[in-house]
Amino acid sequence: MKVAPSILTANFIRLEDELKSIEEGSDYIHVDVMDGHFVPNISFGPAIVSQIGELTKLPMDIHLMVEHPLDWIDKVIFPTTEFITIHAECNRFKESIRRILYLGKKAGLAIKPSTDVDFIKPYLSQLDLVLVMGVEPGYGGQLFIQNQLKKIEELAQLKEENGYHYEIQVDGGINVSTAKQVKDAGATIVVAGTFIFNYEDRKERIESLK
Numbered sequence: 001m002k003v004a005p006s007i008l009t010a011n012f013i014r015l016e017d018e019l020k021s022i023e024e025g026s027d028y029i030h031v032d033v034m035d036g037h038f039v040p041n042i043s044f045g046p047a048i049v050s051q052i053g054e055l056t057k058l059p060m061d062i063h064l065m066v067e068h069p070l071d072w073i074d075k076v077i078f079p080t081t082e083f084i085t086i087h088a089e090c091n092r093f094k095e096s097i098r099r100i101l102y103l104g105k106k107a108g109l110a111i112k113p114s115t116d117v118d119f120i121k122p123y124l125s126q127l128d129l130v131l132v133m134g135v136e137p138g139y140g141g142q143l144f145i146q147n148q149l150k151k152i153e154e155l156a157q158l159k160e161e162n163g164y165h166y167e168i169q170v171d172g173g174i175n176v177s178t179a180k181q182v183k184d185a186g187a188t189i190v191v192a193g194t195f196i197f198n199y200e201d202r203k204e205r206i207e208s209l210k
């Protein structure tokens, strides 16, 4: 299981130390950009994403929770940007996937808890990552919605049957118990915020998820 700590829950006053504290054992840093429209919350914009990229050697896994991703994608292309994930529920998501791939980055597509896998089936062959939200996007610290496990199983089956290459990422409500459940269902990357950043021993927390 790959682990991507979500920087949303970190203490931004001590950003550099927070980033250093999760480097060992992590595979990516998950960076949530929120515009206050697609989700009710506002996080930070491209200037902070750029600084995060400079402060850690971890590749950035950028999750755009924004209504108009085409206005944002070009602004979050940095040397360490690995994935850019946009939502299937946002505006012009098909063009957005094309734009991410055109710019040479890996493309992810996220689905909210109420969106079915059927809706994104036609695009799966192009994707490097599918993100199944375990909670309603917008805030850390929520409980994992159990019926999302079926979607992970469905995505794992479609991947196997068709030889697709996407990672199956799960974000929201991840702890040791839900990480085991999503792994058994077929997830390959977990994103965790409060489970890692609300505790002193981050290395131990990351290892427990792996």
Ligand SMILES: O=C(CO)[C@@H](O)[C@H](O)COP(=O)(O)O
Residues within 6 Å of the ligand: 006, 008, 009, 030, 032, 063, 135, 136, 137, 138, 139, 140, 141, 142, 171, 172, 173, 174, 191, 192, 193, 194, 195
């Ligand atoms: O995208 C989001 C929330 O919308 C997440 O990345 C959260 O930051 C995860 O937080 P926890 O549920 O792990 O506390």
